[in-house]
Amino acid sequence: MKASNPKEILGNVHSIETFGAYDGPGLRYVLFLQGCPLRCKFCHNRDTWGTEDNKLMSVDDILNDYDKYRAFYKKGGITVSGGEATLQIEFLTELFKKAKEKNIHTxxxxxxxxxxxxRIPEFEALLQYTDLVLLDIKHIDDERHKWLTGASNKNILKFAKILSDKKIPTILRHILLPDINSQDEYLYRLRDFIDTLDNFIGIDILPYHTKGIMKWDNMGVDYELKDTPEPTKQQVEHAEYVLKHNYKYMQ
Known part of the structure; x- marks a missing residue:
């Protein structure tokens, strides 16, 4: 699909969820963009990794589609996810800019x-139109992060610091994987890090689940963590306690 305007930026869209209830406040229009530079061993959207063209849409295409459901989004807005949304940062920035012109929460x-x-200037341009960030920190230990995702966490933690410096409201999302990042050593190190930030308005512990394995199987790709169990209720409650108890910016 070609842009009608040669200068028009097109987003490579994986899928759209029109009534998302878990990706930001209220009911939301959730846009999943195609492509991700990370290679998380537990990824439940394995089919979003590739950067090949899927469905190309313009910013106006997205906002016009959003308007079809806008009556339901009075306390919600637009969430952009992936894959990794910032892989298409130029499109994302333009989308959020136009969304804010229409008084849409981003x-x-x-x-x-x-x-x-x-890339700080690019991210600063995006953040000036961003109302909320859901930041996924997958592992606080850099070497374990490399093993788990194929990349260092150093730039991710630097980005968290920038969000704090700019006072961008942020919710931490931490997927709890038993015996991978659930150990006290890692939970307390993560707590020590987030205690240095002053912009977090929420901390979400997301229990690892095995539902995404089916996508790996359908793609004929080996799933390395097939023996990793889902966390118990007690493990989740313990992680919640370590990361949230007396957290100064959530009281």
Whole structure:
């Protein structure tokens, strides 16, 4: 699909959820963009990794589609996820800019997998139109993060610091994987890190689940963590306690 305007930016869209209830406040229009630089061993959207063209849509295409359901989004808005949404940062920035012109609440769901200090101006341009960030920190230990995702966490933690410096409201999302990042050593290190930030308005512990394995199987790709169990209720409650108890910005 070609843009009618040669200068028009097109987004490579994986899928759209029109009534998302878990990706930001209220009911939301959730846009999943195609492509991700991380290679998370537990990814439940394995089919979003590739950057080949899927469904190309313009910013106006998205906002016109949003308007069909806008009556339901009075306390919601648009969330952009992936894949990794910032892989298409130019399109994302333009979308959020036009969304704010229409008084639409904007939420970025990201693992900050494309952030680097050389790209700060691009990210600053995006953040000026971003109302909320859902930041996924997958592992606080850099070596374990490399093993789990194929990349260092250093730039991700730097991005978290920038969000704090700019006072961008942020919700931490931490997927709890038994015996991978559930150990006290890692939970307390993560707590120590988030205690250095002053912009978090929420901390969500997301229990690892095995439902995404089917996508790997359908693609004929080996799933390395097939023996990793889902966390128990007690493990989730313990992680909640470590990361949330007396957290100064949630009281």
């Amino acid at each position: 939420c970025l769901d990201t693992s900050a997998g494309t952030f680097s200090e050389t």
